[in-house]
Amino acid sequence: MKRYKVFFQPGDLEVEVMEGSTIMEIMNEAGLDFDFPCGGRGKCGKCRVKILQGAGRPTAQEVDILEESDLKQGIRLACLTKVYGNMSVELPNYKKLEHNILMASEERSFQLEPHLKKIFIEVDRPDLENHRSDWQRFRDGLARGGYDSLDSEVPLALFRRLPDALRQAQNRVTAVMYGSKVVGVEERDTTATMLGMAFDIGTTTIVGYLLDLYSGKELSVVSTLNPQTKYGADVISRVNFAGREEQGLNKLHTAVVEALNKLIGEAAEKAGISRNHIYGVSIAANTCMHHLFLGISPQSIAVSPYVPAVSEPVVAKAAELRIDINPAGKIFVLPNIAGFVGADTAAVLLAVELDRSEDVKLVIDIGTNGEIALGSKEKMVACSAAAGPAFEGAQISSGMRGAVGAIDHVFFRDKLDYTVIGGVSPLGICGSALLDVIAGLVELGIIDKRGRLLSYDKLTNPAAKVYKDHLVQYEDQPAFMLVDAEQTGHGRPIMVTQNDIRQLQLAKGAMAAGVQVLMDTLGIRVSDIKEVLLAGAFGNYLNPHSACVIGLIPPELESKIKTIGNAAGTGAKLALLSASEYRRAAEIAGKVNFVELGSYPKFNSIFAQSTYFQPTR
Structure with missing residues (x-):
């Protein structure tokens, strides 16, 4: 059959x-x-x-x-x-369908509402009795399908394309519509296929999702390191490069555009489709990455009062940004909230529906620039904490990204134990393992309140003395040896030094201070927070207990922590699959009150206090 x-x-x-x-x-x-x-x-x-x-x-x-x-x-x-x-x-007078779709974070009900539509029409053939133009007859065909009020602005490329399309397809064509505007014409009936790509452009990585715009089904997922890292590991260094180097902005813009085009090709190949079937691309990114993608100078972000050039949603033609998809395609960029709280945070808040929450929730995306949001449908506040690169392994003596060979978790049992990504000989330590190490040392009393790594003769906890051989001097400073040189993949020991501990203290202090400032702004206590949502790759891989032990998150909230995966990616998907959700992202961004930590009264004292550890023994 x-x-x-x-x-x-x-x-x-x-x-x-x-x-x-x-x-x-x-x-x-x-x-x-x-x-x-x-x-x-x-x-x-x-x-x-x-x-x-x-x-x-x-x-x-x-x-x-x-x-x-x-x-x-x-x-x-x-x-x-x-x-x-x-x-x-x-289906005449039929209401739009609603679907529950299991996204990366949690099951989320929303209305599928593609930004673009396809309409298959049969255009009247020309004859000697009626000298109507191809465009007039094309418009008549659309009018019969219910599209009788078209936008007067028509792309010149469409006029160039229309005559051949009509004659080669015997006047049976598909119109690609964006609202009341015709943005493309295709031979015969192509209504069966319309796909899109949702991107989360991070400072370190880029993730893309290929989606069926009709069903919401995820067809493939692709990712890559952000090629802009060769111009600087963090946003400030890239801002400086864009302003300092000749053609710096263009180089950064070109790098990310080429990366997206490559990922689009990979996603299409995985799914066995043509990139010409892709009609929409959504973008969630922090404010700096947002500007660089659009080719906008990010200089205003780096100087007081740290404002973005644009915070509103941006809709652009694919050709304007040199994104290689269907010529009729559109790019939908989510809105920014502030200079250092970007469209990625707006996407996260859209994904978790903080704007509709009855309960007060704390949302944290931990990275080089940590974004924190707190609130409910009554009021939402957000801030940016300059955590630095410690959580991502940078500026850590044996630090590395979460790649094959990275120690990702550490356990203090009868002896020191750890796991390695890929199951190979360890090459370094990534951020989640760094948290585990320092949390374990704090619990054992090997690290004191001020973050000092104690020598063996000052230890009072018998359980700590099991790790005597791990307490060493490394490059003239105290260190904790995780793996000796003979067991690593490169023949060098893997250490956590006193300086590494200081770097983590500064990072966790910034994040913890941000949380405290937001609580003070709302006038709430820790007990008022009903749930803590950890977004992003780092938040997904860290051990919540370790985060609470070191004071990154208030210890009282440990039982309320929930990891929600790449929620920025989830928000980007929602914004691509539903025009209503895209508009809602802008509403959310407009409702969030941004708090500038640097100008907040008593921030310095709050930050200093937040760098301390609270040893349990």
């Missing part, structure tokens, strides 16, 4: 069905809520649908019930029309 595809609109639902199935049977199986007053017996004539493609001949019952003009327009009865080929069906 042959199988065919039936596409329903509005609702943008595609279903694969067996030959001979009725439209009614397909709608029932797909869970489409539609009335069949006579029970599908073809008696009442109420289940009218419009077949845009693949109608075939009407049945005798349809000829009896429906007017000839209706039949000519493709009106059929869903209970009687059977599928004998690919078909496109319009």
Whole structure:
């Protein structure tokens, strides 16, 4: 038995069905809520649908019930029309479909509402009696499909494309629409396929998700290191490069655009599709990455009062940004909140729906620039904490990114134990393991309140003395040896030095101070926070207990911590799949009150206090 595809609109639902199935049977199986007053017996004539493609001949019952003009327009009865080929069906007065889609963070109900639409039309053939232009006849075809109020602005490229498309496809073409604007025309019926890419552009990494814009299905996931790292590991160094070097801004812009185009190609290849099937791209990024992607100078971010050049959502043509997708494609950039709280945070808040939460929640994305948000539907506040690169392994003596060979977790048991990414001989330590080491040393009393690594003769906890051989001098400073040279993959010992501890103290102190400032701003206590949501790669891999032991997160909140994966990526997906969610991201960004930590009264004293550890023994 042959199988065919039936596409329903509005609702943008595609279903694969067996030959001979009725439209009614397909709608029932797909869970489409539609009335069949006579029970599908073809008696009442109420289940009218419009077949845009693949109608075939009407049945005798349809000829009896429906007017000839209706039949000519493709009106059929869903209970009687059977599928004998690919078909496109319009459901009159049908409300948009809602779907629950399991995203990267949590199951989230939202309305699928693609930014772009495809309309298949048959254009009247030209004749000697009526000298209407190709464009006029094309417009008439759209008007018959319900699009009679078109935007007057028409891309010149479309006029150039239209004559050949009409003649090569025997006047059967698909219009690509963005609102009331025609942005593309394609030969024959291409309505069955419309895909998009959602990107989370981070300072260190870029992640992309290929999505079916009709179903919301994730088709492939790709990632890469941000190639801008060769111009600087953090945002400030890239801002400086953009302003200092000749063509610096262009180099940074080109690097990220080329990376995205490469990822689009990889995602398309994985899914076995053409990049020409991609019509939309959404972008979530911190403010600096946002500006560099758009080719906007980020200089204003780095100097007081640290304002972005633009905070509103940005919609651009793919060609304007040299993004290699369908020529009709659009780029949807999420809004920024402030100079150092960007579109990635707006995406996270969209994903977790903080704007609709009855309870007060703390949302933390830990990285070189840590973003923190606190609040509920009543009020939301956010800040940026300059944590530095310690959490990502940079500026740590044996630090490295979370790649193969990195120690990712450390356990203080009867003896020191650890796990290594890839199961190979260790090459270094990444941020999550650094937290584990220092938390373990704090609990054992090997590190004191001020962060000093104690010598063996000053230890009072018997359990700490098991690690005597790990307490060494390394490059003229106290250090804790994780792995000796003979057991590493490069023949060098892996250490956590006194300076490494200081770097972590500064990083965790900045984050903890940010949390305290936001609580003070809202006038709440730790006990008022009902949930802590950790976003981003680092938040996903860290041990919550370790984070609480060192004071990165208030210890009282340990049982309330939930990791939510790449929530910025989830927000980017939502913004791509739903125009309503994209608009909501802008509303969220506008509601968040940004707190500048540097100008907050008593911040210096709060920060200093937050750098301390609280040993448990």
